[in-house]
Amino acid sequence: xxxxxxxxxxxxxxxxxxxxxxxxxxxxxxxxxxxxxxxxxxxxxxxxxxxxxxxxxxxxxxxxxxxxxxxxxxxxxxxxxxxxxxxxxxxxxxxxxxxxxxxxxxxxxxxxxxxxxxxxxxxxxxxxxxxxxxxxxxxxxxxxxxxxxxxxxxxxxxxxxxxxxxxxxxxxxxxxxxxxxxxxxxxxxxxxxxxxxxxxxxxxxxxxxxxxxxxxxxxxxxxxxxxxxxxxxxxxxxxxxxxxxxxxxxxxxxxxxxxxxxxxxxxxxxxxxxxxxxxxxxxxxxxxxxxxxxxxxxxxxxxxxxxxxxxxxxxxxxxxxxxx
Amino acid sequence: xxxxxxxxxxxxxxxxxxxxxxxxxxxxxxxxxxxxxxxxxxxxxxxxxxxxxxxxxxxxxxxxxxxxxxxxxxxxxxxxxxxxxxxxxxxxxxxxxxxxxxxxxxxxxxxxxxxxxxxxxxxxxxxxxxxxxxxxxxxxxxxxxxxxxxxxxxxxxxxxxxxxxxxxxxxxxxxxxxxxxxxxxxxxxxxxxxxxxxxxxxxxxxxxxxxxxxxxxxxxxxxxxxxxxxxxxxxxxxxxxxxxxxxxxxx
Numbered sequence: 001x002x003x004x005x006x007x008x009x010x011x012x013x014x015x016x017x018x019x020x021x022x023x024x025x026x027x028x029x030x031x032x033x034x035x036x037x038x039x040x041x042x043x044x045x046x047x048x049x050x051x052x053x054x055x056x057x058x059x060x061x062x063x064x065x066x067x068x069x070x071x072x073x074x075x076x077x078x079x080x081x082x083x084x085x086x087x088x089x090x091x092x093x094x095x096x097x098x099x100x101x102x103x104x105x106x107x108x109x110x111x112x113x114x115x116x117x118x119x120x121x122x123x124x125x126x127x128x129x130x131x132x133x134x135x136x137x138x139x140x141x142x143x144x145x146x147x148x149x150x151x152x153x154x155x156x157x158x159x160x161x162x163x164x165x166x167x168x169x170x171x172x173x174x175x176x177x178x179x180x181x182x183x184x185x186x187x188x189x190x191x192x193x194x195x196x197x198x199x200x201x202x203x204x205x206x207x208x209x210x211x212x213x214x215x216x217x218x219x220x221x222x223x224x225x226x227x228x229x230x231x232x233x234x235x236x237x238x239x240x241x242x243x244x245x246x247x248x249x250x251x252x253x254x255x256x257x258x259x260x261x262x263x264x265x266x267x268x269x270x271x272x273x274x275x276x277x278x279x280x281x282x283x284x285x286x287x288x289x290x291x292x293x294x295x296x297x298x299x300x301x302x303x304x305x306x307x308x309x310x311x312x313x314x315x316x317x318x319x320x321x322x323x324x
Numbered sequence: 325x326x327x328x329x330x331x332x333x334x335x336x337x338x339x340x341x342x343x344x345x346x347x348x349x350x351x352x353x354x355x356x357x358x359x360x361x362x363x364x365x366x367x368x369x370x371x372x373x374x375x376x377x378x379x380x381x382x383x384x385x386x387x388x389x390x391x392x393x394x395x396x397x398x399x400x401x402x403x404x405x406x407x408x409x410x411x412x413x414x415x416x417x418x419x420x421x422x423x424x425x426x427x428x429x430x431x432x433x434x435x436x437x438x439x440x441x442x443x444x445x446x447x448x449x450x451x452x453x454x455x456x457x458x459x460x461x462x463x464x465x466x467x468x469x470x471x472x473x474x475x476x477x478x479x480x481x482x483x484x485x486x487x488x489x490x491x492x493x494x495x496x497x498x499x500x501x502x503x504x505x506x507x508x509x510x511x512x513x514x515x516x517x518x519x520x521x522x523x524x525x526x527x528x529x530x531x532x533x534x535x536x537x538x539x540x541x542x543x544x545x546x547x548x549x550x551x552x553x554x555x556x557x558x559x560x561x562x563x564x565x566x567x568x569x570x571x572x573x574x575x
Contacts, residue, residue, distance in 0.1 A: 011486075011487075016486070072490070074465070074492075075464075097451075098485075098486055099467075099468065099483065099484065099485040099486060099490075100485070102451045102452070102455075102467070103455060103465075103467055105452070106420075106451070106452040106455035106456050106459070107455060107456075107459050107465075109420075109421055109452065109456060110421065110424065110455070110456040110459035110460050111459060113421070114421070114536060115419050115420070115421055115535055115536040115537045116420055116421065116450070116452045116456075117537065118449065118450050118451050118452060119449055119451075131540070134449075135449060135545075136417060136447065136448055136449055136542075137335065137339075137341045137350070137446075137447055137449075138337075138446060138449065139545060140340075140341035140544075140545070141341050141343060141350065141542050141543065141544060141545070142542065142543050142544075142545065143417065143539055143541075143542055144539070144540040144541045144542075144543070145537045145538065145539055145540060146537065146538045146540050147536065147537050148536055148537060148538055149536025149537070151536075152536060152537065155451075185464040185494055185495065186464045186465065186466065186492060186493070186494045187492065187493045187494070188490050188491070188492050189480075189491045189492065189493050190490065190491035191485070191488065191489075191490050191491075192488050192489045192490075193487050193488035194487055194488050196487070200486045200487050202486065203486065206574070206575065230575060248470075248484075248503075248504045248505045249484045251504070253337075254337045254446055255337060255361050255362075255446065255504060256504070258449075262574040263568065263572075263574040263575060272338070273337070273338055273339075273340065274337035274338060277337075280545060280548075281545070283572075283574060284568065284572045284574045285548075285551070286564065286568070287551075292553075297551065297553070298551075299548050299551070300551045301548070301549075301551045301552075301572060302551060302552060302553075302554050302564055302567060302568070302572075303551060303552070303553045303554065304553070304554055304555055304556070304557075304560045304561070304564060305553055305555075305556045306555070306556055306557045306558060306560070310557065310558040311557075311558050311560070311561060313558075314558035314559070314561035314562075315561040315564065315565065317561070318561040318562040318564070318565040319565050319575070321562075322562075322565050322566065322569060323565075323569075323575065
């Protein structure tokens with residue numbers, strides 16, 4: 001095996017939680033296949049992140065640290081990642097299923113002529129090749145795939161793989177940053193990060209989600225209050241998004257985001273199959289709905305059959321009392 | 325202005341998925357198929373670009389079996405001018421790079437100004453073909469656009485990223501993929517549906533290059549243990565919180 005390379009995503013000098021998950025999974029695969037784990041860091045000031053990366057088991061850390069890379073550049077980052085693949089002769093390249101990871105994964109795969117397995121939720125080393133599991137039809141089914149070729153690119157679904165600290169050699173190598181115009185065909189001209197204190201849906205360990213039963217956009221304050229008590233993200237069903245109550249970025253389901261938090265609290269969501277597809281892999285599901293026949297109760301671990309406008313505030317009070 | 329829109333025929337979002345006898349793919353017998361919802365945004369955007377330009381041609385490109393034709397006819401009923409079907413068998417979950425290569429080979433023969441596609445297909449969930457296609461053609465790619473403006477030979481999109489938004493720009497010709505919110509697709513009018521039947525649809529038999537991965541099996545998601553109803557009123561809230569902390573240990 002020619003080694004494993006993980007692209008560790010960061011923004012604004014902060015490593016993403018899913019980057020640590022990818023490094024940890026890379027470490028486990030490197031151990032199972034008896035190969036080395038390299039990690040690639042690209043950005044401005046990323047040299048300061050190497051200690052953090054080493055603590056998750058990286059053998060070698062390749063850094064492209066340049067002020068010109070402060071703003072994400074799809075072509076530039078893809079070029080530098082491709083350079084790193086060549087330097088390391090890595091056979092398995094792991095990224096995260098994020099906006100950046102999906103884009104770079106596809107660019108890289110096309111550049112090196114490798115298959116791309118997106119959104120994997122399981123990876124195992126089977127004597128001499130990689131076997132992965134990934135959801136298709138929005139999680140209504142899973143595919144198990146064997147990698148036959150010498151190299152493959154995969155993106156890991158956030159919140160699925162464990163991030164665990166493990167000592168690695170963490171030796172550092174600087175990458176030469178030489179980009180030409182052909183690497184700058186796509187320009188990110190503005191990045192606007194929300195100042196929300198709430199976590200991103202796909203990264204959140206708790207999600208409180210509201211559906212048609214919310215009755216209107218003005219009622220989401222009770223969902224937001226409960227979310228803030230848990231430090232949770234706020235989600236919505238397609239019905240709520242199509243009604244214009246919540247932005248599409250909040251939509252969970254087959255035509256929205258697929259999430260797998262530790263706890264998913266569905267409030268006033270009936271549980272249409274396309275919604276279940278996006279959240280059924282959550283570790284624990286709570287359903288609050290006044291209709292005892294709602295399909296959401298079939299996949300919920302815990303349910304309360306009652307009006308959400310009574311239950312959600314009560315849940316918030318109880319959570320505050322118990323958690324603080 | 326020549327615009328190519330890539331579309332795919334996929335099971336409806338409400339479809340129940342049943343694994344077929346081969347254990348590797350779904351049983352399509354009772355499944356209702358529709359045009360991939362994200363591709364519908366791409367078709368709508370192509371039509372709007374053509375309308376805004378006051379001239380042009382929208383070509384629908386698909387790769388799949390004969391069953392891909394209804395999605396193409398839907399796009400034509402919306403207003404696309406013609407279609408090209410790259411015909412292969414068992415394309416539903418084929419390797420993304422193989423598909424991108426085949427599409428690129430076809431598009432190379434057309435002198436296009438812009439290529440539009442959905443950000444992903446809701447069957448395979450690959451999120452990759454259009455981005456690979458751009459890279460293979462040497463064209464810039466602007467994925468997951470929630471808005472698109474084309475002016476002075478430049479395409480500018482806004483897309484969601486984790487925790488915010490990005491504005492991204494490239495010269496045309498380029499590839500743009502559509503996210504929900506890009507537009508509100510029109511419904512085909514009866515007249516459009518009738519006209520679509522007579523629009524040219526060329527079918528070309530092709531074969532895909534070998535994939536580097538092999539499907540071993542398709543399976544259902546693991547069954548969840550039976551859940552329980554904690555209560556039927558707000559008084560159950562305290563009990564639920566205790567269960568989440570002590571039993572499920574998720575808070």
